[in-house]
Amino acid sequence: MNKNKNDAISKITTREENFSEWYLDVIREADLAENSPVRGSMIIKPYGYALWENIQKILDREFKKRGTQNAYFPLLIPKSFLEKEAEHVEGFAKECAVVTHHRLEEKDGKLVPAGELDEPLVIRPTSETIIYDAFSKWIHSYRDLPLIVNQWCNVIRWEMRPRLFLRTTEFLWQEGHTAHATRKEADEKTLEMLEIYRQFVEEYLAISLIKGKKTESEKFPGAEYTSTIEAMMQDGKALQSGTSHMLAQNFAKSFDVSFLDENQEKQYVWQTSWGLSTRIIGALIMSHSDDKGLVLPPRIAPIQVVVIPIWSNDDEKKSVFEEVQKIKTELEAFGITYKVDEREGRPGSKYFEWERKGVPLRIEIGPRDIQKQSVVVVERILGKKEFVSNKELSSYIEESLERIQKTLLENSRRFRLENTREVSDYEEFKKIMDEKQGFIFAHLCLDKKCEEKIKEETNASTRCIPFEDGLDNAGKCIYCKKDAPNKVLFAKAY
Amino acid sequence: MNKNKNDAISKITTREENFSEWYLDVIREADLAENSPVRGSMIIKPYGYALWENIQKILDREFKKRGTQNAYFPLLIPKSFLEKEAEHVEGFAKECAVVTHHRLEEKDGKLVPAGELDEPLVIRPTSETIIYDAFSKWIHSYRDLPLIVNQWCNVIRWEMRPRLFLRTTEFLWQEGHTAHATRKEADEKTLEMLEIYRQFVEEYLAISLIKGKKTESEKFPGAEYTSTIEAMMQDGKALQSGTSHMLAQNFAKSFDVSFLDENQEKQYVWQTSWGLSTRIIGALIMSHSDDKGLVLPPRIAPIQVVVIPIWSNDDEKKSVFEEVQKIKTELEAFGITYKVDEREGRPGSKYFEWERKGVPLRIEIGPRDIQKQSVVVVERILGKKEFVSNKELSSYIEESLERIQKTLLENSRRFRLENTREVSDYEEFKKIMDEKQGFIFAHLCLDKKCEEKIKEETNASTRCIPFEDGLDNAGKCIYCKKDAPNKVLFAKAY
Numbered sequence: 003m004n005k006n007k008n009d010a011i012s013k014i015t016t017r018e019e020n021f022s023e024w025y026l027d028v029i030r031e032a033d034l035a036e037n038s039p040v041r042g043s044m045i046i047k048p049y050g051y052a053l054w055e056n057i058q059k060i061l062d063r064e065f066k067k068r069g070t071q072n073a074y075f076p077l078l079i080p081k082s083f084l085e086k087e088a089e090h091v092e093g094f095a096k097e098c099a100v101v102t103h104h105r106l107e108e109k110d111g112k113l114v115p116a117g118e119l120d121e122p123l124v125i126r127p128t129s130e131t132i133i134y135d136a137f138s139k140w141i142h143s144y145r146d147l148p149l150i151v152n153q154w155c156n157v158i159r160w161e162m163r164p165r166l167f168l169r170t171t172e173f174l175w176q177e178g179h180t181a182h183a184t185r186k187e188a189d190e191k192t193l194e195m196l197e198i199y200r201q202f203v204e205e206y207l208a209i210s211l212i213k214g215k216k217t218e219s220e221k222f223p224g225a226e227y228t229s230t231i232e233a234m235m236q237d238g239k240a241l242q243s244g245t246s247h248m249l250a251q252n253f254a255k256s257f258d259v260s261f262l263d264e265n266q267e268k269q270y271v272w273q274t275s276w277g278l279s280t281r282i283i284g285a286l287i288m289s290h291s292d293d294k295g296l297v298l299p300p301r302i303a304p305i306q307v308v309v310i311p312i313w314s315n316d317d318e319k320k321s322v323f324e325e326v327q328k329i330k331t332e333l334e335a336f337g338i339t340y341k342v343d344e345r346e347g348r349p350g351s352k353y354f355e356w357e358r359k360g361v362p363l364r365i366e367i368g369p370r371d372i373q374k375q376s377v378v379v380v381e382r383i384l385g386k387k388e389f390v391s392n393k394e395l396s397s398y399i400e401e402s403l404e405r406i407q408k409t410l411l412e413n414s415r416r417f418r419l420e421n422t423r424e425v426s427d428y429e430e431f432k433k434i435m436d437e438k439q440g441f442i443f444a445h446l447c448l449d450k451k452c453e454e455k456i457k458e459e460t461n462a463s464t465r466c467i468p469f470e471d472g473l474d475n476a477g478k479c480i481y482c483k484k485d486a487p488n489k490v491l492f493a494k495a496y
Numbered sequence: 497m498n499k500n501k502n503d504a505i506s507k508i509t510t511r512e513e514n515f516s517e518w519y520l521d522v523i524r525e526a527d528l529a530e531n532s533p534v535r536g537s538m539i540i541k542p543y544g545y546a547l548w549e550n551i552q553k554i555l556d557r558e559f560k561k562r563g564t565q566n567a568y569f570p571l572l573i574p575k576s577f578l579e580k581e582a583e584h585v586e587g588f589a590k591e592c593a594v595v596t597h598h599r600l601e602e603k604d605g606k607l608v609p610a611g612e613l614d615e616p617l618v619i620r621p622t623s624e625t626i627i628y629d630a631f632s633k634w635i636h637s638y639r640d641l642p643l644i645v646n647q648w649c650n651v652i653r654w655e656m657r658p659r660l661f662l663r664t665t666e667f668l669w670q671e672g673h674t675a676h677a678t679r680k681e682a683d684e685k686t687l688e689m690l691e692i693y694r695q696f697v698e699e700y701l702a703i704s705l706i707k708g709k710k711t712e713s714e715k716f717p718g719a720e721y722t723s724t725i726e727a728m729m730q731d732g733k734a735l736q737s738g739t740s741h742m743l744a745q746n747f748a749k750s751f752d753v754s755f756l757d758e759n760q761e762k763q764y765v766w767q768t769s770w771g772l773s774t775r776i777i778g779a780l781i782m783s784h785s786d787d788k789g790l791v792l793p794p795r796i797a798p799i800q801v802v803v804i805p806i807w808s809n810d811d812e813k814k815s816v817f818e819e820v821q822k823i824k825t826e827l828e829a830f831g832i833t834y835k836v837d838e839r840e841g842r843p844g845s846k847y848f849e850w851e852r853k854g855v856p857l858r859i860e861i862g863p864r865d866i867q868k869q870s871v872v873v874v875e876r877i878l879g880k881k882e883f884v885s886n887k888e889l890s891s892y893i894e895e896s897l898e899r900i901q902k903t904l905l906e907n908s909r910r911f912r913l914e915n916t917r918e919v920s921d922y923e924e925f926k927k928i929m930d931e932k933q934g935f936i937f938a939h940l941c942l943d944k945k946c947e948e949k950i951k952e953e954t955n956a957s958t959r960c961i962p963f964e965d966g967l968d969n970a971g972k973c974i975y976c977k978k979d980a981p982n983k984v985l986f987a988k989a990y
């Protein structure tokens with residue numbers, strides 16, 4: 003057992019024992035994030051932030067390929083702006099941070115808020131209102147369309163039951179906002195961006211997904227409809243991983259975002275908005291990690307390979323580090339990100355630390371390996387150990403990283419399918435949600451009351467009306483037995 | 497004259513006529529930014545934001561080369577945190593946005609702030625306090641040092657007289673924060689990061705600078721000293737372009753950021769912080785632009801070359817676009833960023849538009865150019881027109897971009913030197929500040945009152961005590977004639 007002093011005080015709870023404690027333990031031990039003194043706000047530590055930087059890099063490239071331009075809009079939004087779209091303000095008023103003063107002043111030896119504002123400002127919970135106010139000035143003619151703008155920023159939604167990454171008062175995200183001349187274009191854009199998210203989450207984060215449309219009660223406040231990607235965590239719960247909204251002309255009419263068409267007639271634009279946040283890091287953690295700590299898919303890992311040199315005296319150290327230099331050169335040539343753990347200390351403790359941090363591959367190299375012209379390569383997910391000759395090292399590493407990436411996605415897919423059931427009997431539905439959790443496909447009528455009742459009685463909410471073939475057949479509602487147009491995905495959710 | 501309908505309503509005021517109107521006109525015509533409905537907060541439009549993205553990319557690479565790790569800390573800071581460092585709170589209390597409530601509630605048909613917080617939260621004006629509170633938990637032993645962390649984020653400092661880029665209530669920046677075991681290391685880090693800024697601003701933004709130390713009254717609230725880079729704008733005023741602060745142990749003691757040294761004794765860390773903000777875009781605009789609009793140095797320009805195809809019928813269009821395709825392939829191979837203006841419309845209007853947007857080079861290509869196997873290349877800064885044969889195009893473009901970059905820095909340097917004077921007589925000082933503006937080097941004693949008086953009487957503030965050789969000689973204070981240890985740089989400032 004590779005244990006050092008630190009390990010004794012930093013045990014990771016097993017998933018079996020307590021899934022939510024396990025989640026927090028993994029975050030702490032992998033050094034991803036921590037709670038801040040401001041309740042609900044987290045500190046994203048360097049290793050966790052490196053994940054977000056990788057996410058940004060990949061998505062930003064995909065957005066720009068599709069004509070998206072980045073911009074930046076104000077953090078503070080006038081209260082009156084929120085109020086312009088009725089559903090929107092209804093959805094966000096209950097959870098927004100309100101700025102009421104613009105300085106602190108000493109009074110009776112204490113600093114108190116001073117300089118009261120005429121109109122309170124709200125810290126953006128999302129930026130539809132402030133951005134579309136700008137769009138209304140930017141767009142004049144059909145020639146100005148489509149307009150495709152994105153911003154990377156922080157937002158605040160006051161959170162009563164905060165949880166690192168999953169529910170934080172402040173979080174980081176990107177929000178894309180578009181305006182189009184026709185409903186058709188906006189419909190297409192909504193689904194195009196959802197597909198970008200799906201590709202990204204499946205191909206880079208190795209999380210298998212279900213794509214679909216939210217029900218009326220779960221859609222974004224102000225949207226005509228919301229499309230979503232839903233993932234299954236290892237405890238069988240669902241996590242909404244990205245959403246793309248068809249706003250139709252709802253905001254266009256509230257903010258007068260209009261244009262003159264080719265016949266010089268005034269038309270309102272058709273709009274979409276779409277976002278993905280640091281919440282996805284919570285999904286990443288809960289999809290792949292195990293009782294030993296974090297597991298990261300190679301394509302998103304800040305460090306793909308950690309190199310651990312092993313030596314017991316200065317001569318050994320010298321020759322081992324010479325060999326390490328060669329390995330570094332080779333990894334660099336292959337574009338593989340790596341870290342050499344050059345610190346003093348027992349190799350065992352280092353193995354343990356990088357295992358907890360989810361680095362996909364570990365290279366161990368000591369004096370005996372040099373003689374044999376080989377190294378030891380250990381895989382994070384299976385703990386599999388291989389002796390690999392120096393000549394084959396880079397190709398071995400490349401292939402292993404690809405294989406691990408693929409395996410993680412397959413595992414995620416298999417787990418989801420194994421824990422997904424089609425159910426038509428409500429008693430069975432309740433039993434499953436009570437005992438096994440997971441996803442359930444069941445018919446649901448269009449009456450909101452059935453949805454509400456099911457949620458009340460089972461804690462499972464509708465996740466989406468899946469786009470998948472074969473699920474759009476009509477049937478009888480699992481709750482009221484009346485006609486139901488299609489099957490809906492149910493799950494307990496984060 | 498290439499004028500279209502739009503141009504008539506979008507005249508750029510000349511610098512001679514009114515420098516500050518010129519500045520705003522250039523921003524508007526180049527489509528960089530605009531005021532938002534929230535007083536003091538600006539909207540950074542896509543073309544302006546592309547500049548900021550380039551700035552981020554270059555600086556972030558330089559930071560990471562030197563062991564900096566990015567992270568993210570909360571936007572909201574407890575009031576009590578600000579209060580822990582006396583100078584710090586004194587410096588920022590007067591201009592901070594205060595969050596007092598966490599929801600909006602309907603009352604008499606109006607939405608009003610509700611859910612009052614026990615302790616008001618302040619939107620970060622800078623993050624020393626919240627970051628060092630975290631450092632105090634992260635740092636235990638000398639092995640945890642140095643700690644070098646940076647964040648890219650938004651900050652708010654309430655601004656009574658806002659001005660796009662230069663003074664905005666919300667601005668974007670990076671703030672680096674470090675902790676070291678010794679004073680010497682922290683001193684070195686302070687100057688290392690200032691030098692990174694200097695290199696970046698001179699080599700990429702082509703703005704010539706003076707490096708130096710702020711006087712006591714101009715330093716960062718809470719710092720032992722502040723080092724700065726100061727640039728001269730075309731109106732002779734100074735603009736502080738980046739600062740790096742030696743915090744010594746001031747915050748370490750307030751936030752108990754300490755470590756056990758190699759002898760197991762408790763020591764406070766030595767700290768630095770350093771920042772560069774979107775304000776630098778204001779400096780960029782005012783350094784190079786002219787009465788025709790924006791001028792951008794090639795190394796920071798989002799578009800280095802704009803290609804304008806010229807055609808008058810479909811056949812011409814076809815053959816011109818075939819040729820344009822070849823040019824694109826070549827520019828891409830050379831890593832030159834370009835845009836092809838494929839829109840319908842008169843070439844003259846396009847020239848005019850890209851000129852206003854400061855694109856360094858323009859390629860014009862029409863049917864006659866194809867016959868001659870050449871194109872026309874026009875330089876933004878001098879308007880110089882050259883016929884360049886297709887064979888030589890990419891090397892010509894590369895050389896031109898380099899030459900333009902160099903010329904802009906030389907111009908900036910020459911202009912600064914031409915408008916810098918060493919003065920020992922106060923009457924002359926006043927006259928210069930009144931008539932000609934520019935930089936003045938003059939002796940100043942250590943009494944804050946002289947500095948204050950000079951500011952009151954001339955509007956010129958001390959910019960820095962320059963690091964340059966030859967200026968550190970002792971002399972007599974220009975105001976009170978008492979002993980002065982060195983010369984100080986004075987200027988009116990943005």
